[in-house]
Amino acid sequence: MTIPAAVFDSLIATLEAESPIAFDGLRIDCDGETYRLETPERERTGLDEDDLEAALESVVDYVTNWHYWQEAVGGTGTARRAFLRWCERAPRAAEMDTDETSATSDDPLEVPARYDALREGVDREWGQLCLTTRLVDDTDAADSAGERVYDLWHVDDADTDLADLEVYDDPRDARELSTNDDDGRYRPLKTAPTLVSGWAFTGLSGSELVETIGFFYPATIANWHRELQGTLDVDHWLETAERQTGIYDVIDELPREAVEWLTEACCVDSQCLRRREWQYEDGDEIAVDGGDGQFPCREPCSLVVAAARKWTVLESEDERTYELELTPSELHQLEELIDAVADGRTDEIREADVYDGANRYRARYLRAKRFDDDGTLEARERHDD
Amino acid sequence: MQALVVAAHGSHLNPNASDPTYAHADTVRETGAFDEVREAFWKEEPHFRDVIRTLESESVFVVPLFISEGYFTEQVIPRELRLEEWDPEQWDSDGTTASQVTLEAEDVDKTIHYCGPVGTHDAMTDVIVQRAENVTDDPDVGEGVGLAVVGHGTERNENSAKAVEYHADRIREQGRFDAVEALFMDEEPEVDDVTDYFETDDIVVVPLFIADGYHTQEDIPEDMGLTEDYRLGWDVPAAVDGHRVWYAGAVGTEDLMADVVLERAADAGADIGGALESDTGRRADT
Ligand code: SF4
Numbered sequence: 001m002t003i004p005a006a007v008f009d010s011l012i013a014t015l016e017a018e019s020p021i022a023f024d025g026l027r028i029d030c031d032g033e034t035y036r037l038e039t040p041e042r043e044r045t046g047l048d049e050d051d052l053e054a055a056l057e058s059v060v061d062y063v064t065n066w067h068y069w070q071e072a073v074g075g076t077g078t079a080r081r082a083f084l085r086w087c088e089r090a091p092r093a094a095e096m097d098t099d100e101t102s103a104t105s106d107d108p109l110e111v112p113a114r115y116d117a118l119r120e121g122v123d124r125e126w127g128q129l130c131l132t133t134r135l136v137d138d139t140d141a142a143d144s145a146g147e148r149v150y151d152l153w154h155v156d157d158a159d160t161d162l163a164d165l166e167v168y169d170d171p172r173d174a175r176e177l178s179t180n181d182d183d184g185r186y187r188p189l190k191t192a193p194t195l196v197s198g199w200a201f202t203g204l205s206g207s208e209l210v211e212t213i214g215f216f217y218p219a220t221i222a223n224w225h226r227e228l229q230g231t232l233d234v235d236h237w238l239e240t241a242e243r244q245t246g247i248y249d250v251i252d253e254l255p256r257e258a259v260e261w262l263t264e265a266c267c268v269d270s271q272c273l274r275r276r277e278w279q280y281e282d283g284d285e286i287a288v289d290g291g292d293g294q295f296p297c298r299e300p301c302s303l304v305v306a307a308a309r310k311w312t313v314l315e316s317e318d319e320r321t322y323e324l325e326l327t328p329s330e331l332h333q334l335e336e337l338i339d340a341v342a343d344g345r346t347d348e349i350r351e352a353d354v355y356d357g358a359n360r361y362r363a364r365y366l367r368a369k370r371f372d373d374d375g376t377l378e379a380r381e382r383h384d385d
Numbered sequence: 386m387q388a389l390v391v392a393a394h395g396s397h398l399n400p401n402a403s404d405p406t407y408a409h410a411d412t413v414r415e416t417g418a419f420d421e422v423r424e425a426f427w428k429e430e431p432h433f434r435d436v437i438r439t440l441e442s443e444s445v446f447v448v449p450l451f452i453s454e455g456y457f458t459e460q461v462i463p464r465e466l467r468l469e470e471w472d473p474e475q476w477d478s479d480g481t482t483a484s485q486v487t488l489e490a491e492d493v494d495k496t497i498h499y500c501g502p503v504g505t506h507d508a509m510t511d512v513i514v515q516r517a518e519n520v521t522d523d524p525d526v527g528e529g530v531g532l533a534v535v536g537h538g539t540e541r542n543e544n545s546a547k548a549v550e551y552h553a554d555r556i557r558e559q560g561r562f563d564a565v566e567a568l569f570m571d572e573e574p575e576v577d578d579v580t581d582y583f584e585t586d587d588i589v590v591v592p593l594f595i596a597d598g599y600h601t602q603e604d605i606p607e608d609m610g611l612t613e614d615y616r617l618g619w620d621v622p623a624a625v626d627g628h629r630v631w632y633a634g635a636v637g638t639e640d641l642m643a644d645v646v647l648e649r650a651a652d653a654g655a656d657i658g659g660a661l662e663s664d665t666g667r668r669a670d671t
Binding site for chain 2: 074078079080172175179180186188189190191202218219221222223226233243245246272298299301302306
């Protein structure tokens with residue numbers, strides 16, 4: 001296979017500006033007169049320009065790989081570049097001046113294996129998104145040499161035929177797709193695991209892929225990249241709470257243990273795909289599991305701050321002791337009702353499933369029996385004096 | 386590279402609150418004037434807190450999609466963006482004259498041009514007039530017509546009333562409408578009595594709000610007597626006390642708002658080329 005002329009020209013131009021080229025296993029040195037070509041598989045020395053061009057034909061994947069990252073992606077040091085490299089399982093070490101090549105858990109692929117994989121498509125998951133990186137079908141057109149394109153769809157649609165999905169190509173369409181859940185309810189938290197399926201983005205460029213993910217899961221790539229570099233700036237609960245003003249000024253009064261309940265309510269994987277990295281404060285960890293998400297959460301989000309305001313007000317009340325009459329089964333039913341709402345399961349309870357305590361008829365029966373004429377539970381406050 | 390951030394309130398409850406933000410950001414995107422354009426929110430994502438780090442540009446222009454100077458533009462946005470050494474004094478504003486200040490942020494290595502809100506920019510006056518033209522479907526609307534610019538009032542800060550008065554004064558000076566009044570929801574002169582303030586048969590009412598919501602779609606129409614119940618809708622124009630009231634809905638949804646965003650950034654030094662819609666219009670006319 002020949003090297004497209006434009007690729008060869010840009011390679012020579014690059015070598016003139018800065019020798020050597022050393023990238024993803026490809027190394028080309030120029031001593032002014034002759035070139036030296038090296039890959040993990042072979043080494044050639046004493047080449048003139050024509051020799052070099054001929055020699056490169058045996059390592060064409062290395063060359064187009066260099067060209068793609070050099071020309072099409074660029075952006076050395078950016079989150080975009082790091083993310084696109086992660087997408088195709090490219091080694092990180094080439095990106096950064098660090099020795100920790102083992103920092104990523106999955107095995108990076110060197111160029112030959114990576115190109116084999118890219119011809120099939122390399123799949124990655126990002127929250128509820130499935131991303132596929134693939135090589136553009138080999139044409140000899142210079143501008144598509146080594147070019148990757150990216151497809152994106154819902155993980156639940158991984159096995160769905162493309163013909164059955166609504167296909168998009170404008171990143172901004174992701175805004176509309178991520179606005180409501182399957183029941184048509186607004187999703188104020190973009191990283192809630194309630195993204196609708198049934199759509200696909202195909203043939204995106206690298207920048208378009210990053211932009212699209214920016215609409216589905218805003219800022220996740222930037223913070224993931226910071227974490228990868230060891231520069232994620234986590235703001236713990238107390239710092240975030242103390243920073244608030246106006247109506248949220250009160251939330252730093254939320255009791256320590258209530259912050260545990262808050263994270264269990266809002267931040268666990270069943271509710272949010274970000275992996276909570278923030279704690280109560282530096283050195284005081286929250287016991288609730290932060291989750292296994294691909295991307296980190298660096299501080300309490302606006303939804304949690306708004307909810308915390310409500311809980312701060314509620315927690316300012318003193319506890320009292322009440323007496324009320326319930327059968328053991330009715331007490332159990334209250335638990336079932338709370339569980340059903342907390343797990344978002346009420347829609348699934350069948351009309352006639354009176355065995356489920358959160359069934360509508362069961363709840364209406366309990367209300368008829370235990371509520372008084374004012375529509376409140378008949379309970380008496382107990383005073384011990 | 387230069388980036389534009391449109392900073393808006395957003396909502397946890399109402400999915401449409403961000404529609405104008407997206408629409409104006411898209412208009413700016415399509416001009417190609419900026420290498421990157423982002424929407425950022427207080428109640429949606431990306432949050433103000435995280436937006437700057439999503440940009441590759443070293444020069445960032447932040448334009449608050451807010452009506453007036455006050456709590457959000459002076460405290461919340463600068464704090465959440467981590468603008469170093471921010472002090473509202475740097476705007477040297479009398480409540481409607483904030484233009485821009487150049488700062489750095491603690492968490493990124495970029496220059497941030499923090500602009501005044503769209504609502505107080507002079508170009509906003511044109512948007513209000515344009516809104517009146519659109520709702521009456523009359524590009525020459527003015528003669529024999531009264532215009533009410535409606536705002537919140539001083540509820541949260543006095544600057545919100547100042548912005549409304551500022552534009553009402555400027556439109557009045559143009560002499561285009563028979564009468565121009567600034568009216569408010571929670572103080573005198575009140576929008577409830579809108580017909581008391583005009584002698585003209587026709588009254589155009591333009592609320593100086595960024596997004597349509599509870600105030601512009603429920604309160605104001607009912608308060609003015611356009612309808613008994615907002616859920617039933619209202620006529621445009623609607624007959625009220627022998628006047629015809631043309632109610633325009635939030636000015637912030639007007640397409641021309643994108644120009645105000647661009648002008649704010651241009652005032653702060655952004656190179657926007659010939660991106661202004663109004664310029665294109667002028668060129669087309671000649
Ligand atoms: S604070 Fe909790 S709910 Fe909010 S984004 Fe972070 S992990 Fe998710």
